[in-house]
Amino acid sequence: MAQRNKLKFIILGLLSENELTGYDITKAFDSDIGEFWSANHSQIYPLLKRLEDNQLITHRLTITGEKLEKKSYSITDQGTNELHQWISEPTPALSATKDEFILKLYFIHKTDDARLKPMLTEQLNLHKNKLTHLQQQMKSKFHNQSDSNNFGHFLILQHAIQRETGYTNWLTETIQGLASN
Amino acid sequence: MAQRNKLKFIILGLLSENELTGYDITKAFDSDIGEFWSANHSQIYPLLKRLEDNQLITHRLTITGEKLEKKSYSITDQGTNELHQWISEPTPALSATKDEFILKLYFIHKTDDARLKPMLTEQLNLHKNKLTHLQQQMKSKFHNQSDSNNFGHFLILQHAIQRETGYTNWLTETIQGLASN
DNA sequence: GCAGGCATGTAAAATGTTACATGATTCG
DNA sequence: CGAATCATGTAACATTTTACATGCCTGC
Known part of the structure; x- marks a missing residue:
């Protein structure tokens, strides 16, 4: 019974904090949430309609300037x-981390493959x-200490930093290992 | 021009090492490759056909026992x-790591949220x-040292172990931090 | 006045998941 | 002889990506 349709919950989660337009939600994927999920506006607008049909959200119309209509969802x-x-x-499910670079690496067999160094350096x-x-x-969001009102966001940033630190360390060490051959 | 259809290359990669049936390829996602990609047989069989139409692979028929037909692709x-x-x-693209747990965490705001501890412990x-x-x-594949003929596989295993070690450390420390509140 | 960003949508295609469907072989 | 596994496929549905399409507003 794995929960699918995670985008639905992202939208609900974002709207639980603020009243937002489809455009605002789309933008959220370019910043904060973009670190760990992605979606396009062409997926968001139809879903907003469906969620409203299911009475999970509502909207009110706002006019910006003379006639530009915004739908502010809550x-x-x-x-x-x-x-x-x-x-x-x-x-319960640990979905596979789909990393194209790792995939390519899997098909490189020899330690002296000339493609290794440029690939690793690029990554x-x-x-x-x-x-x-x-x-x-x-730094900009938490000035290095947890904000008691956004603890989850703090934690996932901390986690992502830890993950990327580990990733870069592994790459650096692997590149160094190559050079010494 | 981001390369899509990565499954195509996984299949080509696997077939570059061994002659395999669709069933074998499906099974590969339960073991080795399963660590970092997933696919169902219902996706694999039609793709094998398409790849053969495009002359990237061929197959020969084998009979197992009396009449069970296998298509061995190369x-x-x-x-x-x-x-x-x-x-x-x-x-070039660093696709977002879609981790449902991290997503849920993002929407938890308070440090004393009762759901935090069970969630973190489960993960x-x-x-x-x-x-x-x-x-x-x-251990079973490399007895702790790189096999010069499967270097890529060694590297990604090393990387995955490093990643999971970091993940568990972060979770452990976060749980400890909660307890001391 | 025009470029870049704001704002909302639809269409078509590709990709991925779950369910349906069938039959053979091997091992106990 | 029956259960687990081998073996191959299709159908229906859900999700995701890319492209098409339109029009307004703000600041220069």
């Missing part, structure tokens, strides 16, 4: 219930950049 | 080319089990 009691039920129920740069970005986020 | 030169082209080209058990499993794999 969560209903029923939506809040479903959100908390989802959070409370077990999360090291990517993960270093991500780590820097995460550390900046941590 | 890679063609063209398939080998595409595989190596994929491995050689850059892997700790899952990741400890995974770590144990990975360590056993490492």
Whole structure:
């Protein structure tokens, strides 16, 4: 009975904090949530409609300027219930971490394969950049200590920083190991 | 131009090592590759057909026992080319790590939320089990030193062990932090 | 006035999951 | 001889990505 449709709960979760438009939700995937989930606006708008049909959210219309209409969505009691039920129920499945680079690595057999060094170096740069970005986020949002009102966000940032640190260390050591051959 | 259809390359990669049936490929996702990718047989069989139509693989029929037919697939030169082209080209995108537990955590705000401890403990058990499993794999496949003919596999196992070690450490420390409140 | 961002949607295609469906072989 | 595993497929559905499509607002 693995819970599918996680996007539904992301939307409910975001709306449980603030009244938001589809556009706002789309943007959330470019920043905060983008660290650990992705979605496009073409997926979000239809889902917002469906959630409203199911009475988990409602919206009110706002006019910006002369006539630009915004739909500001908010969560209903029923939506809040479903959100908390989802959070409370077990999360038993460890879904495979789909990392294309790791996949490629799997098919490299020889220690002296010439493709190894450039591949590892490329990934090291990517993960270093991500780590820097995460550390900046941590600094700007929590000034290095947990905010008692956003504990979960603090924890996942801490976790992501720890993960990227481990990833870059592993890459660095592996590259060094190659060089000494 | 992000390369999609990674399953295609997993199949090509597996077939570049051995002649395999669809059933064998399906099983590979329960063991080795299962650590970092997933796929069902209902996705594999149609894709095998499509890859054969595109002349990247071929098959020969084998009879097991009296009449059970097996299709043993092998890679063609063209398939080998595409595989190596994929491995050689850059892997620039860092896709978001979709972890449902992390998602739930994001929507927990208070440090004293009663759901935190059971959630973290559940995940700790899952990741400890995974770590144990990975360590056993490492032992049985590489007896703690890299096999010069499966270097990539060694590296990704090493990476996965490092990742799960970090994950369990973070969970353990977070649980301890809760207890001291 | 125009470029970039705000704002909302639909369509088509690809990808992935769950369920349905069938039959053979091996081992106990 | 029956259960587990080998072996291959299709159908229906859900999810995700890419492209198409439109129009307003703000700041320069």
